[in-house]
Amino acid sequence: MNLRRPLIAIDWGTSSLRGARLGTSGQVLEARELARGILSVPPGQFEAVFHELFGDWLQSPDALCLISGMAGSRQGWQEAPYCPCPAGFAELGQHLLWLQPGRIALVPGLSCWGTDTLHTPDVMRGEEVQIFGALQLTGRDSALLVLPGTHSKWVQVQGGRVTRFQTFMTGEVFALLSQHSILGKTLDLGSAFDDSVFLQGIARSQQAGSVLHHLFAVRTLGLFERLSAAQLPSYLSGLLIGEELRAQTHAHTQHSAGPVMVIGSQALTLRYTLALQHLRIPCQSLGAEATWAGHFALASSC
């Protein structure tokens, strides 16, 4: 696969901004990572900030620029309406929001709809590019994927299109509990990850009952000195990631289209891989390379 022109790929999130200049065969020529998430940009200043940060790259007259992530949200540069699922490259390409026709576009997020009485929507912004990148890199067109993070996404892909997905507030709930709850009083957040204690949390979370109950164990295991302050963050992480996996295990069993693909930072993919292996669910992991591969594949299709 080759592009006829250079690509500027931007992943502009809530708290950080990453960019890469790609050559016509997709190779990364130069990459930048900046603490300039959309929350740091005053309304109306997105274009100016963007040119300030990437003006040198934009001097290439035939460059195409694709911007994914929260820059396309209501709080961002301009709102790019969600592309409804099922959605593949074609649908995503049709829903690009061109800021400069043929030159700079915002990649829309995806939406899907629940089967509950309120038809509750679910949404993502930015992850869709990583998903399609991962499919390209692995040559798969069906998969169950997880993108762990503040708001983890579990995604089903069939025939190259995202058919449905679910968001889990795992990362945010971990942060809230460890920083603001009574559990925070007894745990040492600076401690090293303990994989054996993490897996005890995973095992506990698979038992009958509720995560709202299991969480209280972090308090009592500390009070009764069964686990140390240094071990408790790993246990809490196991309980929460395990709850996410408990809910998704049946999806994998139903789906069963090869190993679960875990896409994210090294620290998080390590935890999910450990947990999935413990539950005897095959998996493979990918990192940041999925993002640029996704931008490149999208650029090739539009």
Add this chain to the structure above:
Amino acid sequence: MNLRRPLIAIDWGTSSLRGARLGTSGQVLEARELARGILSVPPGQFEAVFHELFGDWLQSPDALCLISGMAGSRQGWQEAPYCPCPAGFAELGQHLLWLQPGRIALVPGLSCWGTDTLHTPDVMRGEEVQIFGALQLTGRDSALLVLPGTHSKWVQVQGGRVTRFQTFMTGEVFALLSQHSILGKTLDLGSAFDDSVFLQGIARSQQAGSVLHHLFAVRTLGLFERLSAAQLPSYLSGLLIGEELRAQTHAHTQHSAGPVMVIGSQALTLRYTLALQHLRIPCQSLGAEATWAGHFALASSC
């Protein structure tokens, strides 16, 4: 049932302090409620604060004084070791920690042990008095009880003894999510309770999946304007209380010893009663009267 001497009943919790002076047949002669929870008392000052607040009541030379709640914790007046379950009045009476022999005692909390590999403990302090009070008031000796709050307790009683219980962090998680999470940005915490939206949350929480996913609906239903900022707190409350009930419904089915007893403030017992009725689980509710009845019954047995 009659006592031969007056009783001073104290429920000394983390953030508040309640006291009642009871007559020999258990009638409340005088009650006080003060914002003097144990967190407001400097170490070593418990006796002085107690005499400052209740010195007049203690002038009665034959009065017995029972103090339940967090005053008996490690952070309180003195640590009263937990009484292990199964425990009834007799066991609780044997585990009283006498601060002045025959005159002032701390009521111990209860502990029980999970069946997981870590034999995770669970604990309560203060609720045990309410539980035994509720049994006295209703004349029951077997029941499934719930005491909603920051940390809700679900309790099984058989033959007049607490056999096991589980803590759920429901109230604390509600507070964290509504005050510190991304969900807090779109909900109006000052709004009135909406029972129909609350029951939609209850219904959603009974569906397959995970509460970590269901919670994200509070965000998207707000974003897509399906529910208003005023309705979202009731929906969030329904999701969390519903998760607690989902985990306990089978306990009731197994147990099936008459209606579930809900003990707590009027605002919370209303919500639990609504939810239980919606799930066709019979229930009855009790308020603060259970606390004083428990102290009185305990005093009669010791």
